[in-house]
Amino acid sequence: MSELLHLDLLKKGRVLLAFSGGVDSSALFHLLLKNNIQFDIAHVNYHTRPSSDEEEQSAIALAHQHNLQCHTHSCRLGGANFEHRAREERYRFFGYLMKKHHYTYLLTAHQLNDRLEWLMMQMCRGSGLPEILGIRSHDTREGIEILRPLLEWDRDSIETYLDEHKIPHHIDESNADERYTRNAFRHRYSAPMMREYRDAIRRSFRYLEEDNSSLIEPMNFIEVDSFAYAHNPPNIRSLVVGIDTFFKQYQGYLLSQHDKEALKRGGEHIIGRHTVVSIEGKYTFIAPYEPNVVMDKGFREECRKLKVGVKLRGYLYGTPEAMSIIRLLKGGLELPRFD
Known part of the structure; x- marks a missing residue:
């Protein structure tokens, strides 16, 4: 050759x-x-x-x-x-x-x-x-x-x-x-x-x-500062591969087999003790994990109504731009895709 x-x-x-x-x-x-x-x-x-x-x-x-x-x-x-x-x-x-x-x-x-x-x-x-x-x-x-x-x-x-x-x-x-x-x-x-x-x-x-x-549909994450979100692909395998790829490419972090198995169940997960992955309906959200944040009652109630993951809320409370994206997505309004 x-x-x-x-x-x-x-x-x-x-x-x-x-x-x-x-x-x-x-x-x-x-x-x-x-x-x-x-x-x-x-x-x-x-x-x-x-x-x-x-x-x-x-x-x-x-x-x-x-x-x-x-x-x-x-x-x-x-x-x-x-x-x-x-x-x-x-x-x-x-x-x-x-x-x-x-x-x-x-x-x-x-x-x-x-x-x-x-x-x-x-x-x-x-x-x-x-x-x-x-x-x-x-x-x-x-x-x-x-x-x-x-x-x-x-x-x-x-x-x-x-x-x-x-x-x-x-x-x-x-x-x-x-x-x-x-x-x-x-x-x-x-x-x-x-x-x-x-x-x-x-x-x-x-x-x-x-x-x-042909088997794995890519996830196209959109990043806004430390916050990222993507439309969920049609199957769980593509979802896990997409999240794993995101962590490799943008955080230099390799998901463990335990992490991957947990992601298959959907919901919220803390990765590497520092990042929250929230798989909610049509979207996956990734943000820094910020526990122990004191939030006002109105914000907590809005998150409850929008069904925003509990572990994600700490970051969103201090990041209005990310929260505005959540409002649009959860309210059924589509943000532009760049894929």
Whole structure:
């Protein structure tokens, strides 16, 4: 393979490549050059290995060689659950760069093997179709548009491309450490399957994406400051996926399985001790959770008549604009939709 996904989008916007200097991002770097895409790179140094500083300097030198900007970030993350905290740290950095320099798209070098590993791990956690397709070629996270142009390339094809074009790259020795769950899945299961069934696996992911698009109706949340609302979709599965997506994209928060099961019952729920989700009739409302607010009798009575959730009322009492939206929606007047 030699083509990149979403090449038309890549040629229209300003692009930032998340660059580690490893196999996948090095291949994507040179494929972007080959296709005359204008881009810069961002590199995060976690200082976890003796070669970390060398890799950072290599990224800077490579960018300079091709007259590109190299944004770097240095951090040391102690404690447990390193993979999760490292992901959160780098996406904070990427988000800062996207806003400051007005990049249109963030590119990551996820490829087909990554996608299969994710699917396997999610299946072992009892996840559904939208979750096992968590790595998509065009996605959004906390307001950042993400493209994954290599998502139909498999690891062997990428390594062959690097060898044929004599492209230097770093090898992350931690990829061999099976104490990391993803590495265990990679070496024991996904790599052998990919070598045997690569083309069929690629086709299956295309079909799964098509099926997911037809089964899951998106929720289009409208935000007013810290308040958000959306029309409820026709089925519970779409509702839970829509709320889960909102929290991932705009709050960087992953709903637990307990949260998802609770949402299926409708009504009000406190997520992460700080946010209330109120599923009421035609609409879902999301707002900061503000307990122990003293409200006047008239306001409480109005909320009762409008059937506004009890946990939502504290925020609404101090936010007239959000309360005016509730009045319109609950009174049967439709606000304009932007979907």
